[in-house]
Amino acid sequence: MGIALSARAVFHRFWPFTRGNRRWLAVGSVLLIGAAACDAFAVSMFARIVDDALRAGDISGFWRPALMWVGVAMLSSILVFGGEYLTTRTGERFLLKLRTKVFAHLHRQPPDYFERRRPGDLLARLTDDVDTVERFVGSGLVQLVTALFSVAFFAGYALYLSWELSLAAFVVVPLFSWVTRRFARHINTRSREQRALNGDITAILEESLANVTVVQAYNRQETEASRLRAAGLRMLSTNLSIARLSGLYAPVVHMAQTVSVLAVIGLGAWEIAAGRISLGGVLAFAAILTSLYAPVQQLGQLRVLISAATTGSERIIELLDAAPPLTDGSTVLSNARGSLSLRSVGFRYPDAPSPALSSLSVDVRPGELLAITGPSGAGKSTIAKLLLRFYDPATGAVALDGIDLRDLTLESLRSNIALVGQQTQMFHGTIYDNIAFGSATATFPDILRAAAAADAHDFITALPDGYSTVIGQHGHGLSGGQRQRIAIARAMVADTPVLVLDEPTASLDAHSADRLLGPLRRVATGRTTILITHDLRLTANADRVLVLTDGRVAAHGSPADLLAADGPYRALHTLA
Numbered sequence: 001m002g003i004a005l006s007a008r009a010v011f012h013r014f015w016p017f018t019r020g021n022r023r024w025l026a027v028g029s030v031l032l033i034g035a036a037a038c039d040a041f042a043v044s045m046f047a048r049i050v051d052d053a054l055r056a057g058d059i060s061g062f063w064r065p066a067l068m069w070v071g072v073a074m075l076s077s078i079l080v081f082g083g084e085y086l087t088t089r090t091g092e093r094f095l096l097k098l099r100t101k102v103f104a105h106l107h108r109q110p111p112d113y114f115e116r117r118r119p120g121d122l123l124a125r126l127t128d129d130v131d132t133v134e135r136f137v138g139s140g141l142v143q144l145v146t147a148l149f150s151v152a153f154f155a156g157y158a159l160y161l162s163w164e165l166s167l168a169a170f171v172v173v174p175l176f177s178w179v180t181r182r183f184a185r186h187i188n189t190r191s192r193e194q195r196a197l198n199g200d201i202t203a204i205l206e207e208s209l210a211n212v213t214v215v216q217a218y219n220r221q222e223t224e225a226s227r228l229r230a231a232g233l234r235m236l237s238t239n240l241s242i243a244r245l246s247g248l249y250a251p252v253v254h255m256a257q258t259v260s261v262l263a264v265i266g267l268g269a270w271e272i273a274a275g276r277i278s279l280g281g282v283l284a285f286a287a288i289l290t291s292l293y294a295p296v297q298q299l300g301q302l303r304v305l306i307s308a309a310t311t312g313s314e315r316i317i318e319l320l321d322a323a324p325p326l327t328d329g330s331t332v333l334s335n336a337r338g339s340l341s342l343r344s345v346g347f348r349y350p351d352a353p354s355p356a357l358s359s360l361s362v363d364v365r366p367g368e369l370l371a372i373t374g375p376s377g378a379g380k381s382t383i384a385k386l387l388l389r390f391y392d393p394a395t396g397a398v399a400l401d402g403i404d405l406r407d408l409t410l411e412s413l414r415s416n417i418a419l420v421g422q423q424t425q426m427f428h429g430t431i432y433d434n435i436a437f438g439s440a441t442a443t444f445p446d447i448l449r450a451a452a453a454a455d456a457h458d459f460i461t462a463l464p465d466g467y468s469t470v471i472g473q474h475g476h477g478l479s480g481g482q483r484q485r486i487a488i489a490r491a492m493v494a495d496t497p498v499l500v501l502d503e504p505t506a507s508l509d510a511h512s513a514d515r516l517l518g519p520l521r522r523v524a525t526g527r528t529t530i531l532i533t534h535d536l537r538l539t540a541n542a543d544r545v546l547v548l549t550d551g552r553v554a555a556h557g558s559p560a561d562l563l564a565a566d567g568p569y570r571a572l573h574t575l576a
């Protein structure tokens, strides 16, 4: 997304995420505005002390304003505490809401969406970029309002004290605003680079650590380190450039402030001589200018912050605007019988040169075991993706129990189908949790039964912590076959009428694959099963076999009939 968003557009887009917390945001702002008013009042007490006690040399003029000063200082501290706490509270809630929404939106995207993107860059968007948006729309807004009120209070009091001195002090304002604008423009460009580089660095880290075995096996540690270093150096130079700009900005503001304070004091001497202002008034005026420094600088820094937020927002909006290609149906099917049908199904992946499936038709009866085999790239896994409705067919229709999948709610469709893939995907957690992932309502006996049927119970109980053994995201400590048996137990626990097994033995050696035959048979019993496989020992157990070539049905029938005929199935056997 090349277009730079305006701060207004960002605000408009993300303001709805403050819903439910706006009251607290408003209360926080009011408290902080109150604190600013207290500070302005404290300056007026200082003026009184100068005039009534110091200049008059009379201690009796000291006590009252001094006590009032202490009182407002205490009140201001309490207001600042409450205001900052409420601002952080609403900011944190905003973050939680936005991140959850972006995360849920990502979970509605099809697999190829993730295949085309770098996971690390997505992670950076979900973490750092979401943070920058919060710093603008949540806490940034409160800072803006408070700083504006502080400036208004101090400037109002300055005008009340002397409009002549105010005029002298405020001549630097247009110059100041010009400088701020110039700084913000440069920082904006750098911030955009910084956000993109942050995505790059997270992507390199994620990619490199996820592929650590390949990196080590091919001795590519140095290359990976230099890849990170190159991106890190670009980040370093961008950050230094931002630091230089921000670092220059503060002294420029400070100089402007010093010049205006000195101008006021010089002019003040003249005004005192003319009897238009007291010494206390001039000193209070100088104190006001010093107090103005913080909110004015804060306003300038907000521009910088808004620059970072707009670039972060662009990266979040890009994710949120990627409409999921599927619309949810409305029919709820709670317990399907399990008949499946594909009618003249055609499908092409986005940007693929040729279709993955063409005019494919097949019916599967409830409880039937249909094996799908064929050469690599024939379209077998694509059928699995259409059955789970990761994609919709371009032509024709896929139906469960005679209902077009597009009419079913995605949730009810997927609650009727369990998937066991080629590589078992695990979560960091116990073996028990990994099996229970199949069903939110599974009980301990259900898990034990499923593990036993999947031939997993014995190896699990032989582990020192049994079902409580913690396994990593990649099934650390388990063999490929053991991981697949856990996946089968997970599918058993889901207890769905339809089961899709996508090359369950593909990553296993012959011995481990043999050990999986029994569990696979058990999990398939009583369920409509689509078994995608190259393994001809598995297809031999099927009721029917569908041989696919180039997205079309090349042969179709019982394993025995297909083997007897001189067709593609027998050719596959000969090759094996």
Ligand SMILES: Nc1ncnc2c1ncn2[C@@H]1O[C@H](COP(=O)(O)OP(=O)(O)OP(=O)(O)O)[C@@H](O)[C@H]1O
Residues within 6 Å of the ligand: 112, 115, 349, 350, 351, 352, 355, 356, 374, 375, 376, 377, 378, 379, 380, 381, 382, 383
């Ligand atoms: N995400 C994708 N984007 C573009 N083309 C794809 C995508 N996934 C698969 N394809 C293409 O679609 C065709 C069918 O792929 P599919 O994965 O269904 O084949 P398969 O029969 O399961 O192969 P294998 O046995 O190697 O797993 C192939 O030509 C493949 O290159």
